[in-house]
Amino acid sequence: MSFSAADVSVANVRNILQRERRFSTSKEPTENERSSEIHRQFRGYHEGHKPHAGLDPSRASTGVVWCSERAYEHGYMDDPSAWANLGQGAPEADDDIEGSFQRPKTIQIDENGREYGPTAGIKPLREAVAKLYNEHHRQHHWSKYTWENVCIVPGGRAGLIRIAAVLGNAYLGFFIPDYTAYNEMLSLFRNFTSLPIPLSRADKYHIHPDKVAEEVARGTSVILTSNPRNPTGMVITNPELAKIQDICRDRATLIMDEFYGGYNYTSDCDGKVVSAADNINDVDSDDVLIIDGLTKRFRLPGWRVAWILGPKEFIKAIGSCGSYLDGGTNVPFQQAAVAMLDPPLVRKEMAALQTHFLAKRNYVLKRLTDMGFTMSYEPNSTFYIWLDLRCLPEAINDGLNFFEKCLQEKTIVVPGIFFDLNPSRRRDLFDSPCHHYVRISYGPRMEVLVKGMDAIERIVKQNGGCKKMDVTDGN
Secondary structure, three states: OOOOHHHOOHHHHHHHHHHOOOEOOOOOOOHHHHOOHHHHHHHHOOOOOOOOOOOOHHHOOOHHHHHHHHHHHOOHHHOHHHOEEOOOOOOOOOOOOOOOOOOOOOOOOOOHHHOOOOOOOOHHHHHHHHHHHHHHHOOOOOOOOOHHHEEEEOOHHHHHHHHHHHOOOOEEEEEEOOOOHHHHHHOOOOOOEEEEEEOOHHHOOOOOHHHHHHHHHOOOOEEEEEOOOOOOOOOOOOOHHHHHHHHHOOOOEEEEEOOOOOOEOOOOOOOOOOOHHHHOOOOOOOOEEEEEEOOOOOOOHHHOOEEEEOOHHHHHHHHHHHHHHOOOOOHHHHHHHHHHHOHHHHHHHHHHHHHHHHHHHHHHHHHHHHHOOOOOOOOOEOOEEEEEOOOOOHHHOOHHHHHHHHHHOOEEOEEHHHHOOOHHHHEOHHHOOOOOEEEEEOOOOHHHHHHHHHHHHHHHHHOOOOOOOOOOOOO
């Protein structure tokens, strides 16, 4: 934003502040917040006297955890089956998806599985990951991944923490809205400066190559993003993804969180996965780190098996730091994962996954549009819908109040503010561009989605319905 001195007047500044993201150093909540019980509860969370020396409990939870704690207070843990949990970022883990392979029911543990494993992962699994990416993404490239380009890590968060631990003095940019844990994780480290980069609601929070070029030009040397994107449900595809990688080549390290790569609906459910691995020239010189795993696209979140691909020097450092961060990944589960990564099996699995979850996406979108919600775009990846609530009456058209209404109907969603900058310390919550959104997950089984959509429909009807909304309104 720029303006000349002649433009600066009280009225103009007020207009600018009404359009832009507003922050405040005042500890007093605004009238909007004071009139909303759920906002007062959110503001007061973890504030006040600390009962234990040295403990800062505000560092202990993310937005999704906060939502779960509120659900527990409403009885969720007493009978989870009576609820529709559309907040948890996990896919259904059942074996009844047509065309999907059966998940292991038992795991063999040999003598090696009883010992400490290498903190970079066992070699057979590292080889299997390299083979998968070479066959699916690098068949026409001279440079191929080897096992030395792969590190196995105990889950995505652990992988991101390892990457953060080995970064040098740098400006690290990450786009918002995005994965709720990025801000919390990055704030733990002092070896780099993290810079949240706001995206515009007017263009569906899209990451344009020009935006990346602007960040690189101002000195950002590490860029972190999810692709496909959480929570907006969109994926950056080629040739645009290749252009972004060209901009970063030899200028910035690109960290690509590709955990939702299998949930790709842009290629007619043929099993293809969008990955930055397609556009890398030299696997050992292109500073691109790719993180993925069994959690989302193999529907095994409880296994905590993930991987990072990148240049050998990066991978060596990331593997080594596991000795003091997490100790490495469970060895028997690594051994069991090797057979799952056979390239033809994975392609078939991804096709089954895409067909199944596309049908669920279409069901949820139809239910929401039938209720009167306006969709400014159709999500083409992940299992999330970034739902705009501005069509609802004022009392429930923000994420926190809508979330509270959903709890009363035994349904869980995630308020949009958790995907923005940490709002509990500085922002007038109602000024967040994400505040009038919730993230709805269609990861659960279909019967859970039906239950959740029925609950949301009851809320809409009880509060007077949705009004028509101009989807071109970017404010």
